[in-house]
Amino acid sequence: xxxEFNEKTARETGLRSDGxxxxxxxxxxxxxxxxxxxxxxxxxxxxxxxxxxESFAEWGQDSGVVGREPFALDPAxxxxxxxxxxxxxxxxxxxxxxxxxxxxxxxxxxxxxLHAYPSGRRQVWFDREAGRSKEDGGEFHFxxxxxxxxxxxxxxxxxxxALFLTVxxxxxxxxxxxxxxxxLDNLWLVxxxxxxxxxxxxxxxxxxxxxxxxxxxxxxxxxxxxxADLGISAVTTDPDTGDLQLLHHAPDGSEQxxxxxxxxxxGTQAWFAFLGPLLTTLKQGGTLLADELDSSLHPLLAxxxxxxxxxxxxxxxxxxLIFTTHxxxxxxxxxxxxxxDRDQVWLTLKDGTGQTSLYPLTAARKARKDDNLExxxxxxxxxxxxxxxxxxxxREIALLEEGLKATA
Numbered sequence: 001x002x003x004e005f006n007e008k009t010a011r012e013t014g015l016r017s018d019g020x021x022x023x024x025x026x027x028x029x030x031x032x033x034x035x036x037x038x039x040x041x042x043x044x045x046x047x048x049x050x051x052x053x054e055s056f057a058e059w060g061q062d063s064g065v066v067g068r069e070p071f072a073l074d075p076a077x078x079x080x081x082x083x084x085x086x087x088x089x090x091x092x093x094x095x096x097x098x099x100x101x102x103x104x105x106x107x108x109x110x111x112x113x114l115h116a117y118p119s120g121r122r123q124v125w126f127d128r129e130a131g132r133s134k135e136d137g138g139e140f141h142f143x144x145x146x147x148x149x150x151x152x153x154x155x156x157x158x159x160x161x162a163l164f165l166t167v168x169x170x171x172x173x174x175x176x177x178x179x180x181x182x183x184l185d186n187l188w189l190v191x192x193x194x195x196x197x198x199x200x201x202x203x204x205x206x207x208x209x210x211x212x213x214x215x216x217x218x219x220x221x222x223x224x225x226x227x228a229d230l231g232i233s234a235v236t237t238d239p240d241t242g243d244l245q246l247l248h249h250a251p252d253g254s255e256q257x258x259x260x261x262x263x264x265x266x267g268t269q270a271w272f273a274f275l276g277p278l279l280t281t282l283k284q285g286g287t288l289l290a291d292e293l294d295s296s297l298h299p300l301l302a303x304x305x306x307x308x309x310x311x312x313x314x315x316x317x318x319x320x321l322i323f324t325t326h327x328x329x330x331x332x333x334x335x336x337x338x339x340x341d342r343d344q345v346w347l348t349l350k351d352g353t354g355q356t357s358l359y360p361l362t363a364a365r366k367a368r369k370d371d372n373l374e375x376x377x378x379x380x381x382x383x384x385x386x387x388x389x390x391x392x393x394x395r396e397i398a399l400l401e402e403g404l405k406a407t408a
Contacts, residue, residue, distance in 0.1 A: 024089060026309045029293075029340050030324045030358070031377065032348030038324035041348065042144035043069075044321075045187050048084040051104070052183040056166040060360055064107045064161055068273050070285030073354040081105050090178055092317075098179060100165065109138075115347045116146055125175070126151075128164055140164070166324065186287040190277045196261055196269050203276030207235075212350040217274070217279060224275055228301055230268045246272070270297055278305070285317030294327035303330060304337040309374075332374020345373065349383045359383075 034036045047067060059066050085101030096118050105109040114127040123146035131138040140155050150351035154168045167182030192199070206214055207221060225232050225246070233255050234247040244262065247255040258264055264272075274290075274297075281288040294302050302325070308314050309321045330340055343363035361373070364382040376382060 012055075024318055024320065025319070025344060026315065027306050027321045027340070028323070028332060028344050028346060030322070030348060031328070032324075032327070033350070034326075036142045036348040036350045037358070038348050040187060042322070042357055042358065043325065044084065045086075045289060046189055047287055048086070049183045049187040051102070052163060052166055052180060054166075054344050055109075055161065055163040057172050059159075060163050061159060061161075065104045065109075068104055068106060069353065077108070081110050088182055089180060100179060102163060109163060113166055114147075114165065114176075123147075127165065130160065146207065147175060147389070149175065168174065187289055188277055188286065189279065189289045189291065190274060191291045192270070193291075196273075199273040201275075201384050202271055203281075204244060206240070206276045206280060217283065220279055221275055224278075225272070225299075228271050230265075230271065232268070232275075267297065270295060271301065274305075279309075281319045281321075282308070282315055283315070285319050287320040287322065290321060290323040292325065293323035294325045294330075299329040301328055302327060303339045304388060306330070309338070328374045330374075331377055332372055338373070342373070347383055 014249045017213070025218070030038045030041055042258050047069075050067060051065075052083075054066070068081065068082055070082060081103045082105075083103045085099065088098045088100065089095045090098060090227065096116055098117070099113070099115045101113055102109055106133075108130055109128070110130045112126075116123045116125055124141070124143050125139040125147035127143075129139045129141075138160065140151070140158075142151050154164065154171055157171065158167045165176055166179055168176040175293060190199075205212075207218065213221075222235050225235060231248050232246050233249050236245050236247060236257075237243070239243050243260075245257040246260065246268070247257055250256045259274075260269070277288055277290075280286075293305065297305075306321065308317060331345065332338060342361050347359055347361060347364070349357045349359070361382055373382075
């Protein structure tokens with residue numbers, strides 16, 4: 001996903017329509033109060049990926065759009081459409097910027113578009129508008145000569161509730177397949193809500209599969225486990241079960257394994273679980289979504305994850321990390337050399353009707369370059385924090401107790 005970014009960590013890999021560079025954000029942190037909508041931002045990206053992957057084969061003729069979730073607190077939102085759009089830079093030697101998006105109702109695809117910017121100039125590869133009736137496949141426009149191939153054939157296979165991009169990729173359209181493949185290989189989601197066994201399965205599968213793990217990947221895995229200062233001395237395999245084991249230094253100088261589920265700390269389990277997605281994303285150059293990055297991770301360790309994505313040598317293929325967090329120390333001097341610049345900080349704010357706004361810190365009033373972002377964020381200067389004063393909860397409980405005693 002592309003956006004403007006500062007000079008220190010930007011990767012200039014494409015051109016805008018005005019000829020200026022387009023740069024990638026290697027890391028974006030989404031901050032906000034509890035229940036302010038942070039996780040929903042990641043869920044929206046995951047739904048977009050799911051729609052691109054499944055709309056042709058999994059959404060039946062009469063099923064409409066599967067999985068769309070309009071704003072639940074307003075019944076009128078069910079009648080409104082949902083719009084999704086991403087900007088991509090595809091290709092390594094001569095990357096090209098793309099803008100792809102679609103608009104959905106419960107019944108069908110209301111609009112869909114793909115624009116390319118080779119040499120910085122926009123080419124409309126296709127634009128689609130829904131027809132007047134639910135059964136009408138709509139109108140497809142292919143202005144110019146940017147998109148080649150048997151377009152009419154692909155249109156004929158596109159149902160009202162299927163994305164044209166999905167259909168064209170399924171029929172092996174040469175130009176559209178790379179855009180479709182981006183959704184197959186990106187937007188991997190890591191959450192802290194699943195049980196330990198489920199959260200660590202990716203890492204276990206990755207490190208146990210000889211077809212997926214090579215010497216360099218295993219060395220990176222070992223290094224990241226050891227340097228996290230978790231007391232781990234080595235990683236080995238149980239000769240009887242074949243399971244991965246984490247070895248720890250014992251007082252007598254030996255190395256002893258601990259039962260992963262019963263004896264390893266939550267911090268060790270969280271770091272182990274994160275390494276599989278982390279290493280896969282860095283190796284493929286993809287986009288990783290991490291919900292609650294700070295869950296069970298020390299702020300210094302979370303900061304190092306951010307720096308890993310922003311290091312050009314450690315991340316040569318331009319992998320990206322988009323994460324949610326409550327950890328305000330990532331914004332201030334509590335963590336040495338703050339890992340996030342203002343451009344990388346986004347905030348979620350829920351209004352009185354329950355609707356969420358997502359905006360960059362740079363759009364907030366008085367967000368100056370030399371601010372102590374941690375302190376000013378916690379004091380509510382940028383929004384995205386709970387509407388609580390010091391001691392508010394304790395006072396409310398005390399008043400409640402007094403009321404209960406008075407009515408007893």
